[in-house]
Amino acid sequence: MAKHNQGLTFEEIAKHLCGSKEWVAAAILGQASMNKEDALRLTNLLKVDPRIAGVLQEPPMRGSIDRKVPVDPLIYRFYEIMQVYGTTFKAVINEMFGDGIASAIDLEIHVDKRPDPEDPEGERVVITLDGKFLPYEKW
Template identity: 45%
Template sequence: MAISAITEQLLAAKKAKGVSFTDLETLLGRDEVWIAAVLYLQASASEEEAQKLVEALGLGSEFVEVLTQYPLKGSLEPTIPTDPLIYRFYEIMQVYGMPIKAVVHEKFGDGIMSAIDFTLDVEKEEDPKGDRVKVIMCGKFLPYKKW
């Protein structure tokens, strides 16, 4: 998976400052996953949000314009991802995608879950057998229109 040179600079500045996504969430009042999407150029920040991010990362004002541009969404290559964590999400969709689709259709009807009117939260759930990753996706249901 290729990461843009701009994202590399943003992440390097974040690391150099010792700032976490949770720290940035507190600063901006936006979810840490959304902030990560901004740094990976998959979401766009407002001018004010971009300015706060750039200042927190100790970067020049030229990054404000970059972070406020409308992104070209979708950064995965068209091949099967090889990063183990990202691959597991691919595997989950391969195994459970059709069952999830069937359950959504049964509960809501023929339609999709929006990825625009959408939130995604990542939580750590402590467990004596090994901590758990809890991913919560919440998207508006959009029924297919008949005409």
């Protein structure tokens, strides 16, 4: 609400905080934490109670989607993508890197748009997940 009231975009806030729009969105939505300086700068920028800065610095309870199938159409599509292609991602990653995972902790996320080459008036969403590979270790 405060972001909306100030008429700011995630990208504008990110420039003010020297971070990415994706990280700012995650922090505002309670899925990432901020250091004290960034949290205070954000509360100042959004003109909200500076005590909120303390909450923004706490390690969040990550995972904002309930265990049920999401109903929001955009979020559902990501669920659908993982249901359909998750095993493909796993098979290709394991073939290329070995037995392990793509980190959700050491991860960069980028959301961009580009023109749709097949529809001059359309746009395409480009989502990049750039995570560190973490092999399973022998123990």
